[in-house]
Amino acid sequence: TGRIACLQIRLSPPLAVAVLGTSADLTGTVVSLEDVWGRDAERTEDRLRAAGTWDERFAIAADALGRRLDVRRSPDPEVAAVWELILTGRGRVGVDSLANEVGWSRKRLWSRFRSQIGLAPKHAARLVRFDHAAHLLAAGRPAAEVAALSGYADQAHLHREVKTFTGATPTAVAAAPWLAIDDLAWPTP
Known part of the structure; x- marks a missing residue:
């Protein structure tokens, strides 16, 4: 019944790995930021609530993400390259061609992508296409x-x-307010 304000941040899977850590243990779950970042999350949330403007909130969020960024946790260059290929192809790429592009077998690509991104490459492509x-x-x-x-x-x-991804019809998805926020979830480079 009250007014709600929300700050939404979308991270590409490779960036999420570097900021949140391995994503495989978070796949298909909803967790609080405190479960991932511990006490730092509580301090960040307090700062966000106390901020008086959206510019301040975005600066706080950027600072928090920047402090958590760990390039050592970044995915393998091949995994990051496959993600970029999925984006560039708007999800219309086959796993075999992705594996060939990075010089890996299909099985190795699936294993490395899944362990580092948290999704199988085919599922990631389906999400991008969706x-x-x-x-x-x-x-x-x-x-x-x-x-x-x-x-x-x-x-x-x-x-x-x-229906699989949202539980709704295409007509209902077309009217969804979350689509009005941005032009696309993962902009291509």
Whole structure:
């Protein structure tokens, strides 16, 4: 019933690994920031609540993330390169071609990507493709056109993926307020 303000920060999977640590143990879970960062999270949240402007809040968040950034925890260069290839291809890339691109076997790619990013490469590609499709839906494009532009076999395939990721229909996703916040979740380089 009251007014709620929220600061949302989206991190690419490689950056999340460097800021939060190994993501495999967080996959499919919702945890508090305190569970990940300990007492530093509580201090950061207190500073955010006390901030008087959004500029202050963004500066506090950037400072907190910067302090937690640990390049030693960054994923292997090959894993980061595969993530970039997934983004560039908007999720429409095969795992075999990704493995070939970095000179790894499919099994090694799956294992390293999963352990360092927290998702299998195919699942990561599905999420990126879904993000692209969801933003096209939010832009008012018809579902059949979105399915074709996003690489789905047909509109029914798009519908199943949207339902899998959100529990909603493509029409409901198109009207979702979280899509109005940004143009896309993971901007390509």
